[in-house]
Amino acid sequence: MAKALKINKNTEEGLLQLLEFLLDSEKVEGIFSLKKLNKNGNIAYSLITNKDELKGAVPLDPHMPVNAGKILSHFTLAEKTKRPVAAVLRPCELRAFVELIKRAQGSLENILLISLSCGGVFPIDTMNNGDAKKRSSSYAESLKKAENSPDVRKTCQSCDNFLPQLADMTVLTVGKKDADKECIIYLNTKQGENFAKDAPGNTISAEIESSETEKLKSKRKENKEKLFKDFEKTGNGISGFSRVFAACLGCHGCGEACPICYCTLCDFDSKTCEYKPESYESELEHKGGLKIPPGTLFYHLGRMSHMAVSCVACGMCSDVCPVNIPVADVFTKVGAALQDVFQYSPGKDIEEPVPSGTFKEEEFKEVGEH
Amino acid sequence: MDKDFTPTIIGFLCNWCSYTGADLAGTARMHIPPSIRIIRVMCSGRIDPLFVLRTYLKGADGVMMMGCHPGDCHYQKGNYSTRRRYVMLDTILKTLGLDEKRIGLWWVSASEAPRYEKVTNEFTESIKKMGPNPVFKEIFI
């Protein structure tokens, strides 16, 4: 049985109370959380240091403007933070942060990780739609019943990895029937317990996995399998694959939004990937025609070869694509296949090396010998 | 199957084992299919997966990666990385239904000229059976 903090307030308020306590008691110097901006209803991930500013914080708002793993990496890229901060982030964001740390792009030190059992998020471009309120309440209802909200992204509806690993604290949202009255925050680590010491609320012991989380998990697994199958129907083979990406602008926005793609200058934006005049001439000669700019499939396959084994299935790539290409469907599918082959689970264990950076002498022995 | 089809196969061969093996096969006047064009690399570990992908997407009918047997790499461990990279490429292409059989990895040592002859002929035959790489004619790539 794990320890948990029980607060007699609705889930978001309970969490906010804890955050306020952390700031007040100076246990942390700042808090990363989603926060409302001015009038438009837009939100942004913000580093909050002042208690008053916490009023605008919406840590559980179902939007992901940017994968927060990327932001924490940016925050700790130059060096680890000397002063402790807390960060509220979704499981896929946490996984992304861990993957980035494994690539020397950040540090976990002095960061209190607060995550949640995740009901998913809405598509990014609905952030300032007028109907946000309406969607939110139906979202809350689905969460209580541990069901998929129809408004959340396709990626989230098929995400069976919605219980965070490595979080110091986990806020219970999935299947929390009395979320309007009570807030449960699991304390998963020693660090989590230390920070929650003296926080208002009662300590209880409870189990994070329940029949409710199981229910959602199996539903989402089912969706995932279906998603992959559906992709096979349309996207398989060279003609299917090139159809899927026919509309691709080559803007590389997907890679830019992807937390795992951290390179400052992407290989595929570099001179080595530009076509030489002779390449145009020779390709025209045997094809009669060529999509301009060329290199769409090279970009996507190449990016895949660089990072798909670490794909945390956060869906950001699909979310930002201006021409609605289901990039994440492809990347999560390939990612899952690679993770299966290398028995790797991205973001699960900070000590486990990234498969593309290591090898074992005793593996894949049959390869190359035929 | 087109009887006259001579595939274009690009071979990335490591300098110390496979390339030397290929050289030996040549001097021994073994029968090496004319479809193979060799690019010599210092170690199979130098074969960037992007080289392979680019070759494939430019329309090569087949790509052969070759290096020293595991444990024999001139640079100790280069070929273990190669092996992972190959498995990765293979998985990606397989998952997307992209003719993963057009890309292969073989260990060929400096003395294994007969093996070189065998694998190049076998691979050429299998590519012939598959026919030309459809990517070669694809406009929207």
Add this chain to the structure above:
Amino acid sequence: MNSTGKEKKEKTATGKILSVEGDLRKTIKGLLKKLLKNNTLDAVLVPMKAPETESYAWVLLEDETLLDAADPLPPVMTVQGGRALDSITKQGDVYLKIGALMRPCEIRAAVELYKLNQVKLEHIHLISIDCPGALPLKEYMDNPIKSKENFEKIVQKGDKNEALRPVCQICQHFSLLSSPSTEETKASSSPDTENHSAADLHIGFFGGNGKKLCLTASTSKGKDLLEKLELSQDDSLEYWKAAGEKIRQSALKNRESFNKEWQEKIGGIENFTTALDACINCHNCMRVCPVCYCQQCYFDSKILENSPETYLQRAQERGSLRFPLDTLLFHLGRMSHMVLSCVSCGACEDACPMSVPVSQIFSMVGDQTQKSFQYVPGTDRNVPLPLQSFLKDEFCEVEIPCECDQSLLGKA
């Protein structure tokens, strides 16, 4: 100004007429086909609908049978044509005579890139076409069938309607036939008229009622194309120009109210910040902008990175700090780098995942700034970029004169 403007007018006073046989698009493609067939061109760059999808892409083609699938008047602008052309000549001139059929704003972007030493035009024939405007990319992608029907109506009527992207509704350069004359701008004083144009050849159809096309050439390359097309019928341009002028006048009105509206919307730092609220700093606007050609953008570089300590301090100064950082700096900085060359093409807004009105903001600021330099980007290859040239006696009013200046001036 000297007489270049006038000379040009006289030279381009007539155009070649071609009657539309059946379908407008087919007739236009017929022209390209002919140029490929008689080897005047080796290849053409045209928009094409990708097979079995509703999306469009640029295709460079040599094989004229591929032209059947091309669409010279696509309902959307996917990749900005200037950018497409840039990718072709980036590593050097392609020794193929390429005819690039693009919208006027794409042509103008290509010309700006030419001035910036990016696009090489030696073997490129720029062919512009009267532009009915384009639909917002996202809306089209969400509902391609219906959007296409809408778009066809716009093409038939030739009016700038509200379904089009905001920048299209205020565009005055939709036809290089009736483009605002360069006399208004700081036209170059060089006597040869050869390069005083954006496109080599222009295909007009506004005013033709769907029955006629009007072709005009403004460079020797364009004249060559026109000759090889062997069109016999001449027509005075007056009528065609008038047709375009009518649309342009209403667009001009739209532009004025548009500028006013946006000046109000983004006036003051607070309003400006609010307008950019939704921005997630993904820099997609920059990456699709034809004018932003840098391989490594300053705002993507390490230069803006800091230590956690600095971030915490910055947060403490105002209670909280939004991430990603420096959104405002990015937009203002990008503006300062390129807005004089902004061709108001709308590509940035189309590619923005958050539908931030970037192109509207850039277009407004661009229009104002360009006016103060009397510069119209991309309409004349010989007019230098404003920031690459200067006159000794310009903008004196921005200096704050000191007393000794005054006395010197007095003496003079």
